[in-house]
Amino acid sequence: MFVLSFLARRLAQGAVIISLVSLLIFTLLRVVPGDPVRLMVGGMAPDSLVEQIAAEMGLRDPILVQFGRYAAHVVRGDLGHSFVRPANGAATGGANFDDTTRGERAAVADLIRDALPMTLQLAALALVFALAFSALVGIAAGLRPGGVADKVAFAVSSIFISLPNFWLAIVLALLFSVKLGWLPAIGYGGFSYTILPALVLAVELSPVLIRTLSGAVAAQMSESYVTVGRIRGLSETRIVAAHVLRNAAVPMLNLLGVQFSGLLGGVIIVEYILDYPGLGLLTINAVLQRDFPLIQGIAIVTSAIFVVINIVVDLAATIIDPRLEY
């Protein structure tokens, strides 16, 4: 029962956030200079034609009217069609307004549906790498604050957080796929193509995870239940694995929820450099092509994921630590 009211409240809040985000993006895209119609019809088209098509598409109406129309479609599950991408997946550049080969425009929902699983796979693998590495370094550091492991963790996280992801992607591609030939780097042709971008993202994610985990473990180790555990004769391994880690996992979970939008920023860059066909590549191309419906669709989907992840994180936190309230 409590769970249901919690879910209802959070979903309502989430709906508010999603509509604010889409309104914000919607307004911003129309306020910022740069006419998508000009890109659609090509540079050779006369101005009168640009105005005519823009008027037909309703792009000259007041922004709130446009938003209302768009929102009415979205509520019915229709995210609209891309301005520039044809449904058959052909290249988009250079087409003229009267080019008869310009086919049907791709549906935004389809584009996102194709790209999202790729990015989820990448994000999941990156999380696995990052969690494994930060657990190794962070727990060792947290068990002995001020010790060697703590200093190593401090240095490692300071260096990792200082590596720009686009540079790291280039260097790792040079090292692992050109010099050593271990991993494929560019494009996508199977699971092995996910490893390199996931490594780059993991390096970006792990510094914050290491710091939070070592801090949380250190704080838990000074709690009285640890001393009680020792008096009861529990082994140190058991105390750490069964009790300390369980309590230290809560701040980690909350952090993962917050890190999501940072992860998405990293995904955009890494996918762009390594040509990985996921949501990030789709986003950056959509933004560079001024593809309004696609950008809005992506913004709605990502903020929905953000809301859902944060709800799941809070639920998971209460399962791990029943003392927390919804």
Place this chain on the structure above:
Amino acid sequence: MGLDSLVALGPQPAEPEASRSIGRRIIGRAARSGGFRIGLAILAVLALAAALYPDLSGIDPNKMDVRARLLPPLFGGAQWSLGHPLGTDQIGRDMLVRCLIGLRYSFLIGVASVALTLAIGCTLGMVAGYFGGRTDTVVMRITDAQLSIPMIILAIAVLGVSRPTIPAIILVLGLSNWPVYARVMRSVVMAERGREYVRAAQVSGASHARIVVRLLAPLLVPPLLFASVLDIARMMIFESTLGFLGLGVQPPTPTFGNVIADGRKYLLNAWWIATMPGLFLGLTLTGINLIGASCERARNAIHGGA
């Protein structure tokens, strides 16, 4: 016996620790840690180099020299030269000077955008926390919405069409990160709002503006400054990312981002063009991050202990 210990033997004020402001105590504590000193040393060397080397060496960062093109860095290959310690790029421009000029811009943009972020975040956070009620709700909902949009999308959308001048870049970066500060500021101001000295000021007729600016800001802003050191590094990465995408400071002005993007085309026959600026940027950021992390540790220790 050094000068310090002689001074320490002299008469001392009753409580040296408590009489100093919290900011000074945090700096003092951070300065004793190894990470802070290493970071400061790295940063000082790089700052000096960036300030002096381009002018002292007299090398123009944009001067082409076709005979000296694609020279490898020191000890990096067959024909390295002392005149170009980090080698040269595809048209013979000196990499070290280009990196240092890039560092100037990067640092300028990083510091300026964090200052802007602090100004916006602190103002909105204080207003929301101090007045509460409807003002608070509105500001916090905007904050939530902005937090759930990846800022890189907005930055690309804005800079992709308007000319990416330095003020425009600073504005975009500065607008990207304020929600975090607004949240922190709001929570501390809410805690402070009910304290006696604020109530006393209210009763004695001080205006809201006076209370916020004269009483709350001097007390609450300095601790945030320590956290913002880490954000300078984050903004510098953001700036170089934009430069890499071609949306940063435009060529021929060298910045880390556009030099790396340029060097990426020559990765296979001249690895140093793309990797050297990245190492340079990484070193700078490591310096800033070591300082920032030490400050943060010191702040946590002092706030935890106080």
